[in-house]
Amino acid sequence: MTRRLKEIIIKRIFFLFACVSILILGLIVTFLFREGIPIFRIVSVPDFLLGGEWYPTFDPPAFGIWPLIVGSFIVTFFSTLIAVPLGVLSAVYISEVAPRPLKEVLKPLIELLAGIPSVVLGFFGMVVLAPWLQDTFDLPTGLNIVNASLMLALMAIPTISSIAEDALYTVPREFKEASYALGATKSETILKVIIPSALSGISTAVILGMARAIGETMVVLMVAGGAAAIPESLFDSVRPMPASIAAEMGEAPFRSEHYHALFATGIVLFLLTLAFNLIADYVSHKFKEVGSGTL
Amino acid sequence: MALQSSMRWRYLKEGFFFGLVRLSAFVITAALGGLLFYIFFNGLGAISWGFLTLPPTDSMTKGGIMPAILGTVYLTLGAIAIALPLGITSAIYLTEYARQGPLVRVIRIGVNCLAGVPSIVFGLFGLGLFVVFLQFGSCILSGALTLGILILPTIIGASEEALKGVPQTFREASLALGVSKWQTIYRIVLPSAMPGILTGSILGIGRAAGETAPIMFTAAAFFTAKLPSSIFDEVMALPFHIYVLATAGTHIEATRPIQFGTVLVLVGLVLVVDLVAIIIRSTIRKRKRW
Numbered sequence: 191m192t193r194r195l196k197e198i199i200i201k202r203i204f205f206l207f208a209c210v211s212i213l214i215l216g217l218i219v220t221f222l223f224r225e226g227i228p229i230f231r232i233v234s235v236p237d238f239l240l241g242g243e244w245y246p247t248f249d250p251p252a253f254g255i256w257p258l259i260v261g262s263f264i265v266t267f268f269s270t271l272i273a274v275p276l277g278v279l280s281a282v283y284i285s286e287v288a289p290r291p292l293k294e295v296l297k298p299l300i301e302l303l304a305g306i307p308s309v310v311l312g313f314f315g316m317v318v319l320a321p322w323l324q325d326t327f328d329l330p331t332g333l334n335i336v337n338a339s340l341m342l343a344l345m346a347i348p349t350i351s352s353i354a355e356d357a358l359y360t361v362p363r364e365f366k367e368a369s370y371a372l373g374a375t376k377s378e379t380i381l382k383v384i385i386p387s388a389l390s391g392i393s394t395a396v397i398l399g400m401a402r403a404i405g406e407t408m409v410v411l412m413v414a415g416g417a418a419a420i421p422e423s424l425f426d427s428v429r430p431m432p433a434s435i436a437a438e439m440g441e442a443p444f445r446s447e448h449y450h451a452l453f454a455t456g457i458v459l460f461l462l463t464l465a466f467n468l469i470a471d472y473v474s475h476k477f478k479e480v481g482s483g484t485l
Numbered sequence: 486m487a488l489q490s491s492m493r494w495r496y497l498k499e500g501f502f503f504g505l506v507r508l509s510a511f512v513i514t515a516a517l518g519g520l521l522f523y524i525f526f527n528g529l530g531a532i533s534w535g536f537l538t539l540p541p542t543d544s545m546t547k548g549g550i551m552p553a554i555l556g557t558v559y560l561t562l563g564a565i566a567i568a569l570p571l572g573i574t575s576a577i578y579l580t581e582y583a584r585q586g587p588l589v590r591v592i593r594i595g596v597n598c599l600a601g602v603p604s605i606v607f608g609l610f611g612l613g614l615f616v617v618f619l620q621f622g623s624c625i626l627s628g629a630l631t632l633g634i635l636i637l638p639t640i641i642g643a644s645e646e647a648l649k650g651v652p653q654t655f656r657e658a659s660l661a662l663g664v665s666k667w668q669t670i671y672r673i674v675l676p677s678a679m680p681g682i683l684t685g686s687i688l689g690i691g692r693a694a695g696e697t698a699p700i701m702f703t704a705a706a707f708f709t710a711k712l713p714s715s716i717f718d719e720v721m722a723l724p725f726h727i728y729v730l731a732t733a734g735t736h737i738e739a740t741r742p743i744q745f746g747t748v749l750v751l752v753g754l755v756l757v758v759d760l761v762a763i764i765i766r767s768t769i770r771k772r773k774r775w
Contacts, residue, residue: 207574221613307695405603467601
C-alpha cells in the first residue's frame with residue numbers, strides 16, 4: 191500500500207514539473223501585460239499599432255509602432271526569400287543527392303552553424319558587410335534592409351535546412367521505389383514525390399525559420415540601421431521591433447511611458463511569434479505525412 | 486524522334502536541377518564557412534594568454550576579457566543548473582507517465598510556444614519578473630534564471646527524444662520482475678537515456694552562452710571594476726561585451742582587434758561545446774546495442 195502511495199505521489203510531482211512550462215508561459219504573458227498595458231491609458235490600441243510616428247523621447251512623445259512593425263516584416267520577408275530556397279535545396283542535397291561520406295560531414299556541420307551566436311552575425315554584418323555595401327553601391331550607410339536581410343537569412347538557413355532535412359528523411363522508401371519503378375528520373379522523383387510528401391515538415395521549417403527571423407534581436411539591432419520610418423528603398427535603414435526594445439530599454443526611465451511602450455511592443459512581438467508557432471504546430475499535425483513518415 | 490528529344494529534355498532538366506541543388510549547398514557552406522574563417526584569421530592576432538586571463542584596462546581599449554569569460558561561464562552554469570532538473574522531470578512525465586490526451590497536448594503546445602518566444606521577450610520577462618517584481622536587481626541570478634527558462638524547451642525536447650529511444654522491452658522486462666514504475670524509470674530508463682539527455686544539455690549550454698538579448702536587462706554590465714562576489718552582482722558577458730565594444734563608446738575603431746578576439750573566443754567556445762555534443766551523440770548511435 192505504501193509503495194502504491196509512493197508511486198502516486200511521484201507521478202503527481204512529475205506532473206507538477208511538467209506544468210512548469212505552461213506556468214512560465216503564463217508568467218511571461220502576465221508580466222508583459224503588467225508592464226505594457228499602462229501605455230494604453232495614453233494611446234489607444236489602434237493608434238499604438240498603426241500610428242506612423244515613433245518619437246518616444248520627444249515632448250510631446252509619439253508612440254506609434256507602425257514603422258517598427260513594417261521594419262520587422264520587411265526584413266523577415268526578404269530574409270525568408272533568400273533563406274527558404276537555399277535552406278530547402280541544401281536539405282534536398284544533403285538528404286537525397288550527396289554521397290554518404292559528404293552527407294555525414296554536412297549534416298552535423300549545418301547543425302553546428304545553427305549554433306553561431308546571433309551577436310556574431312550582427313558583428314560580421316556591421317564590420318564586414320556594411321562597409322562593403324556602402325562602397326559598392328555608394329550609399330550613405332551600409333546598415334540597411336539588404337544587410338539585415340542577408341544576415342538574418344544566414345542565421346535562418348541552418349534552422350530551415352536541418353528541419354527540412356529531417357522531414358525529407360522520413361519520407362518512406364517505398365514512395366521513391368514506386369516512383370522509380372514508374373520510370374521517373376531522380377529529379378522528377380524528388381520534385382513530384384519526395385518534396386510533396388514532406389511538404390508539411392518543410393512548411394514547418396519555413397514557418398519556424400520566419401519566426402526566428404522576426405524575433406531575432408542582435409542582428410537587426412546591429413545592422414538594420416535603426417531609422418524608425420517607413421523605408422522607401424531596399425537601401426534604407428529600418429528599426430524592427432526587437433531592435434527598438436533592445437536599444438531603448440536601457441535609456442527609458444523605469445516605469446515611464448516610454449518603458450511601458452517598449453513592453454507593449456514586446457506584447458505585439460510575442461503575439462506575432464506565438465501565432466507563427468501555433469500555425470507551425472497546426473501545419474505539422476494537420477498535414478502529417480502518410481505512411482511511416484512523421485515529423 | 487519525338488521520344489528522343491523528350492528524353493534529352495528530361496536529361497537537361499535533371500542536370501539543371503542537380504546543379505541548382507549542389508549550388509545552394511555550396512553557397513551556404515561557403516558563406517558560413519567564409520564567415521568563420523574571416524573571424525578566425527582576424528581574431529587570432531588578438532588572442533594571447535594575457536587576453537584570456539586579464540581584465541580590461543584603459544576604459545576597455547586594452548587588456549583582456551577575463552571577466553567577460555568568467556561571467557558567461559557563471560551565467561551558463563546557472564542556466565543549466567535551473568533548466569536541467571526541470572527539463573528532465575518534464576520529459577519523464579511526458580514520455581513515461583502521461584496518457585495521450587488534451588492535457589498532454591496543451592503541455593506540448595506550451596513547450597513548443599516557449600521554444601518560439603523571441604529572446605528579447607525573455608529579456609523583458611526577466612526584467613519584469615526577476616529584476617523588478619522579485620527585486621533581485623540586474624545580477625547573475627536574474628540572468629541565469631532568464632537563460633535557464635530560455636533553454637528549457639531545448640532540454641525538454643532532447644530528453645524526450647532520448648527517453649523515447651529506450652526500447653519498450655527494457656521497461657516491460659523490469660516491470661515483469663515486479664519492479665515498481667518509479668524504480669524502473671530511475672534504474673533502467675534514465676541510465677539508458679542519459680547520454681542522449683547529456684547531448685541535449687550540452688547543446689543548451691552552447692545556446693545559453695551565445696545569447697545576448699535576454700541578459701541585456703537582467704545581468705550584463707558594460708564594465709565591472711571587480712569580479713562578482715555573489716549571485717546578486719552584475720557581470721560582464723562575452724556576447725554583451727562584443728555588442729558594447731562594437732556599437733558604443735568612442736574607441737570603436739581602435740578596439741577592433743579586441744572585438745575580433747572576443748568574437749573568436751565566443752564562437753570558439755560555442756562551437757567546441759556544440760561539437761562535443763555532436764560527437765557524443767554520434768558515438769552513442771554507433772555503440773547502441775538495441
